[in-house]
Amino acid sequence: MYVTVDRVGRVVIPKALRVALGITPDTPxxxxxxxxxxxxxxVRRRSRAIGTSDGLPILGDVDGAVLxxxxxxxxxxxxxx
Numbered sequence: 001m002y003v004t005v006d007r008v009g010r011v012v013i014p015k016a017l018r019v020a021l022g023i024t025p026d027t028p029x030x031x032x033x034x035x036x037x038x039x040x041x042x043v044r045r046r047s048r049a050i051g052t053s054d055g056l057p058i059l060g061d062v063d064g065a066v067l068x069x070x071x072x073x074x075x076x077x078x079x080x081x
Contacts, residue, residue, distance in 0.1 A: 025055075 003011050021042060023029070028043040036050060049060030 001014060001017070003014070005011055018024070023042055030041050030043050032039040032041065051058045051060065
């Protein structure tokens with residue numbers, strides 16, 4: 001599959017490849033020099049530790065992520081609509 005680079009260095013990833021690889025808007029990508037070419041891979045998130053408290057699963061912290069009570073309320077309200 002051929003694509004071109006525009007004047008400002010952008011490359012369009014065809015939709016079929018984006019769908020197959022799960023690349024959506026704002027997906028972080030890693031550019032990796034590979035011999036005489038370039039490999040583009042989605043950045044994979046590190047797995048999170050799962051603990052338990054009172055028999056319920058508790059996900060471990062994510063570095064740099066902050067989730068407030070207001071965020072939880074908003075998310076809850078959005079899913080109930």
